[in-house]
Amino acid sequence: MKKIDVSAELMxxxxxxxxxxxxxxxxxVxxxxxxxxxxxxxxxRKALGLTRPEFCRRFGLDVRAVQDWEQKRRRPDRAARAYLRVIQHNPAAVEAALHAA
Structure with missing residues (x-):
């Protein structure tokens, strides 16, 4: 195990x-x-093989909001779009983060 020189890193x-x-x-950087x-x-949602309620429960989303997004009545805000992008690319990481104690 590599020893970290905290004082050098702080400097x-x-x-x-x-x-x-x-x-x-x-x-x-x-x-x-x-x-x-x-x-x-x-x-x-469909790529994950989930129903709308399952998708919402798994990722902590509001069913009505997801329904509105899917039916193009509303558009997810920037934070929601970023969250959905992470779900799209790494759903297991999102689940792990949400279910961590």
Whole structure:
């Protein structure tokens, strides 16, 4: 097991913060998050082989909201679209996170 030098990591983090505060972003790590503008909720649910109530119970969603999304009466907000995208790509991770004690 590798031993971590916490003081060295803190000093490095402080140096990065100071550089950033002075306008130097060259050492920053950035990520681009892509949230789809449109998402087919029914396709996601059907790909998992779940009924609407099962899908909602499993992922903590409101049945009426999912019904409205599937029937295009409403559009999921940005956070819901991001959540649905995660469900689409890794439903097991979502379930594990939601069922963790």
């Amino acid at each position: 490095e983090a402080l140096a990065e913060m100071a550089a950033h505060a002075q306008g130097d972003a060259s050492r920053l 950035t990520h681009t998050v892509v949230v789809p503008e449109d998402i087919d909720v029914a396709d996601i």
